[in-house]
Amino acid sequence: MASSLAAENTDRRAFLNAALATSAAVVAASPAGAIRDYEAIGYLGGSDKVDLNNANVRVYLKMPGMYPAVAGKIVSHGPYASVGDVYKIDGLTGGEKEVLKKYESRFVVTAPSPDYVIDRINNGLYR
Known part of the structure; x- marks a missing residue:
């Protein structure tokens, strides 16, 4: 029972780390909303x-x-x-x-x- 609980925690941690890495990559790649070269x-x-x-x-x-x-x-x-x-x-x-x-x-x-x-x-x- 203890080994299955440890495996479940490891799987959960791996999943959360992967999800965090993916969301960080998406946020980092998003362009800013403001116009950078606004003529006025x-x-x-x-x-x-x-x-x-x-x-x-x-x-x-x-x-x-x-x-x-x-x-x-x-x-x-x-x-x-x-x-x-x-x-x-x-x-x-x-x-x-x-x-x-x-x-x-x-x-x-x-x-x-x-x-x-x-x-x-x-x-x-x-x-």
Whole structure:
């Protein structure tokens, strides 16, 4: 009885090791979901231009007066077909429109990318 129990444990261990090795190989071979060579990557916070459709809310910290109110309205609306569409956001105050006008030359609009739109409000990066 003891020898059959030991053999069963050995078989179980061998099976689990094989299953673990197989799953590790599958995970290691899976490509990442994000676009590696995204042509508009500079507009997500790495340049003086900001993409209204894909940039994260925190990018607007670089523009005094934009964060958090105006920036929050930009990222929670859209997509935008043109920079001028940002003025169509419901509830913008006169002061907020003035702030938008101040930075309008820094805004660009590219096609929304699912890899970046999902992170517009919360990208999971914390101080």
